[in-house]
Amino acid sequence: MSRQNKKDEVIMNESIHAKEVRCMGDDGTNYGIIPTRDAQQTADDLGLDLVLIAPDGKPPVAKIMDYGKFRYQQEKKKKEAKKKQKVIVVKEVKFSVKIADNDINYKVKHAIEFLEKGYHVKCRVFLKGREMAHPEAGAAVLERVWPMIEEYGAREAEPKQEGRFVNMYVVPKNEHHKN
Template sequence: MSKEKEVLLNEEIRASELRCVGDGGEVFGVLSRDEALKLAQNKGLDLVLIAPDAKPPVAKIMDFGKFRYQQEKKQKEAKKKQKVIDIKEIKLSVKIAQNDINYKVKHALEFLEQGKHVKFRVFLKGREMANPEAGVALLEKIWKDIEDKASRDKEPNFEGRYVNMLVVPKRG
């Protein structure tokens, strides 16, 4: 079922009796489905099933087009307020040279200044898998260079062939 079809309207409602409520909060009581439909049509509105599990099911007489428009508007507003987090990934090797580390750290600092999260991944090849502490040591070495600009979100941890560490920009 699509999101628009989660709500049953007018003739789609199969319950024989419904507790009807108006859009303004007025209560019409328990009516048969046909009476509720006539009442909604006389007002030029839709009969919308809002609580199908209740005994008897609850239906609301309202302008469904207007209701759907307001729901979409709320969703768009909520989406605007969401913050998208960019995660930049920096891959390293255990046998990386110091000047390469400096270069990678420089890029990481640029990403952190832009407000992006940075994930460091140390790839372990072959025999390096027997000693994952070397990857952790490398990440600790990198951490010393960036700790004044960042805070750790995740400590260095071992996942498969990688040792990962996630850092985020410091607040303020």
């Protein structure tokens, strides 16, 4: 069994092998340290489950609760958290060192459209062959591009070389002011 499955596995009811547990009720009742079979009997009498919460405790901590309801609420919380997450879309605009002005203007127009839609834009210059010896030429292209998109976005960092590329990240202006 993988470590992930073991972590997700919940020890409850008859699967609890400890002699005694520190037992709590779902309503906040503290039963103290009692033998596991007594805790199980109490849970059965209430029509609930005995769930091991902290198996590594001395003694282990168990809680009397409706496990089905508990799991449902956990799933609900996860879904809520997922709804509130914001997905960041990163669009990429590629340039080359020997790019013509009209090509730069065309690609900048696309970058501006992406920024207006709220996307993050990664401007990158691909360095071919001997251009690798002069990455500053790639940075120079991005420095020519920056003034054209400056009013639409905020630059996260100066252009920097990563492998065969010189990259510059630009985030939408309105989003940058929120931070």
